[in-house]
Each structure stands twice: as structure tokens, then as C-alpha cells.
Amino acid sequence: MTSHPAPNPGRGFWPVTLRQAGVLLAVAVGLTALVWAVRPDRLPLVADAAVYELELAAPLVTPAEALVLFDDGDFLFLDTRPVDPGTVDTISGAFTLRAATFDDDLRLLTDIFLPEDPLLLFGDGDLSPVSNLAARLQARGYENLVILKGGLADWARAGGETTPAETGGTP
Amino acid sequence: MKRWIGLLCRWAVGGTFIFAALDKLQHPQAFATVIHNYHLVPMPLLHGAALLLPMVEIVIGLALVVGWQRRGAAFWAAGLSLVFMAAISSALLRGLDISCGCFNTDGGHAVGMSLLFRDLLLLAACLPPMLMRDSGPEIDSLFRQ
16 A cells, blocks of 8 residues: 555645545444444433433343343343233243242242342333342342343343243242 | 654554444443443433444544544544543543443443543544644555555
8 A cells, every 4th residue: 555645734624624524424323323223232212211310229231131141041030020920921931029029939039049149130121120129139138130121021022032921930 | 754653643543442442332231321420411312422432433443544534533533532531521520430431331440530641642642643744554545546
């Protein structure tokens, strides 16, 4: 590649610089749109204020990240929705931990996992109740917690495995 | 000699911007949280900024490395460096204890004076490629032949 000098700074400097900056911005905008369109776990164009303004008790994971955790098998998934196990679809292999029956549900689960085990909590997409439950778990010594962003619906949309209502989760 | 200084600056700034963009491109949600922590970008623009900024960094980084639209790329790099310095200064003045999110979205360097100095160096390194007549071999020269 041979180097040929660009025009001198001075007359024409700003028009050339600004034109080039415009070209680069157009390329960046085009690529951003393209990447956004093809990405399966694309960020919504308008942010949900609740996601950012709520002080969550545990970090959020996207459905795509949760799929990786699911495949790794290290994390146990906890369904925090206030429904009876088996009456609604849920993430395959998920256990039930509800706010209303927190102590009873947790007692049943203490044989299955220990406080140091990594847990993923999910609900119907509303982060506030899931975060509250995470805080209650932390108070009992469960520290390795994450929350699924978007709940079961986004999990299913991302291609996550679910168990239909008839054969629902445990306990 | 001067042209090699220009080339070195191009590669240093370009490489820095490319490296800075990689983690942000992979984790847009986490980067949006980093931006939100500065409390400077309005909520409706938050995700747009989180999506666009890393791509701008990649494009200007690559443009500087290969020497395509070199002055425009250096102009953007200088502008972004100024924006970063303003954001960091603002966070320091408000006493925010946040991570800068400069190179990774998972924790990273806390905002502080050292970051301002680093961005000042980056800004200085943008000037030769923007102002110099010749800053070493570049793709643009092929199109001027």
C-alpha cells in the first residue's frame, strides 16, 4: 500500500473531515441496525425504566445467558410465580418457590440444594416480586443468585425448554 | 519520521477503540446498565446509545487502523474522548461510585482521575491523524491514485 498525502489541513479541512465523519457515522448506524436485526437476544429499542430504576437484589441474566446456564447444568431454576406446581407451563426441571408459601417451599427444597448452590430465579417477567424473593433467600444465606430477565415468556421465545402444565414442576 | 508518529497514533487509538468495543458489543444489556449508572442519558435514548456507541467505536477503530476516512475517524475518536472525559468528570463531581465501563461491562475500573488522564492521552493521540498531511500507509491513498 503506497502512502499518498491527504490534502493539507487548512482550506477544505473541515468540509473533508466532517464529510468523512458523516460517512463513518452512516456505516456505524447501518451496521448497528443490521446486528440488532439478526441478533436473537436483541435489546428492545426503548428501555423499560423498571429494569434500571429497580434496585435488584441479584444480577439479571438475559434468556440467552440463562440458556447457557441451563445447558451447563450448574444452576438450579426456581419458579417464583404464585401458582400451584403442575398447573402452568414452566422451565423444564424448575422447582417452585413462592412468596406466599416461602418457608414451606424452601423446607422442601433444602434436601435438593445447599445455600452455596447457584440458583436462577424467574417469574412472569415482573422483576419486583422475583427480586423480593431473592432478598429473602439472601437473608437465609443463599448468595449465588441470578434473576432471569423477561421471565418464562422470554425464556420460551429464546427457545428454552419448557414442561407443559400437565406434567409441571416439583415439588 | 513524522508520518510514523502519525501511523503509531492511528494504530494506538484505533486498537484502543476496537478493544474497548468488543465486550460492549457482546453484552448490550450490561453496557446499557453501565451507561444508566452515569445518569446522563435519558431513558428513551438509553438502549439506542448502548447499541450504537460500541459500533461507532469499532468502525472508527478499524478506519484508523487501515487508514480509511482517516480524518473523520480521528475527529470521531477525539470527540468521543471528550465525551468520555465529560462523563467521567460529571460522575466524579457528583460523587458517583461506579465502574467506568470503558473496556468491559462486568465491573472494571472505577471512575477516577487516572481515567481522565488516560482519556487526555487518547485525545492527544487523535490529533496527529486528524491534522497531519501524511500519517503513513493508508487505504485511502489507493482511491486517490
